[in-house]
Amino acid sequence: MEIFEGQNILNFIKELPNDEACKAYLAKIKWQDGFACMKCGHSKGCEKSGYNYHCYTCHHVESATANTLFHKVKFGLQKAFCIVFEMSTSSKSVSSIQMGKRFNIRQGTAWYFMQKVRKAMESSQKYPLSELVHVDEFTVGGKEEGKQGRSYDSKKKKAVIAVELNKKHQIKRVYVKSINDYSAKSLTPIFEEHISEKAQIVTDKWRGYEPLKEKYNIEQKLSNQGKNFKELHIVIMQLKSWLRAIPTHVSKWHIQAYFDEFCFRINRSQFKQRIFHKTIERMINAKPLYHKNIKQTLSV
Structure with a gap:
């Protein structure tokens, strides 16, 4: 499968039209360098139907979403991919209220998943500013x-x-x-x-x-x-304008996540063609994020 490039939403829907296509996309990225069992660490196994991998050593069956930020997404992978696409390719992103209406999911559900995307947008701290x-x-x-x-x-x-x-x-x-x-x-x-x-x-x-x-x-x-x-x-004015456009309060507990999202997009403004794919890669390489890891306060 070819990696998705560009910002055209019609091309995006055409290339990733359903949950199955999205799962195949995840599987290809997750195991592109080979399989390593998340339970025992061994590399011997085979791919099974439904884009799962079976470990020959411990017989654990691992899904493409397991141990990633897509773990236990309950509203469908295509909707999840669409949220990632909106957050990564648009210049100002979309609030969780708008995301919920756009994809027919609860605002709280949309906000929680968007926090996962923001987690993937954190800086790696590998490339310090040097000029x-x-x-x-x-x-x-x-x-x-x-x-x-x-x-x-x-x-x-x-x-x-x-x-x-x-x-x-x-x-x-x-x-x-x-x-x-x-x-x-x-x-x-x-x-x-x-x-x-x-x-x-x-x-x-x-x-x-x-x-x-x-x-x-x-x-x-x-x-x-x-x-x-x-x-x-x-x-600073651009950042403030974006935050003011969010229709409800952003708490101090979550403001850093919004800063990370803003910086992630602006730092990749010259590489927008592959920004969606890079975000998906980061979400696959990151560990799962659960409700208990996020301080629940009024926020979007």
């Missing part, structure tokens, strides 16, 4: 009226963003991380997880970055109301 990197903090919900500078409103969700620019100051990659406050301790993780020590980093004059200069090449300069960080603030 010119602008870093700043912001709050989700906009600035407080009548105030300037950093918001300390406990109701607002605080975040730090790192944007890598090329020599023409075009945006290459973006990472956003939720933080509890603006201290050096809270700012450090985005540097450790996403920024190379070799990168040329530019921030504003906030004192929270001072301790990080011991390890990173950081230049601090005045923000000048955002004019010195124009590209970075464009990305």
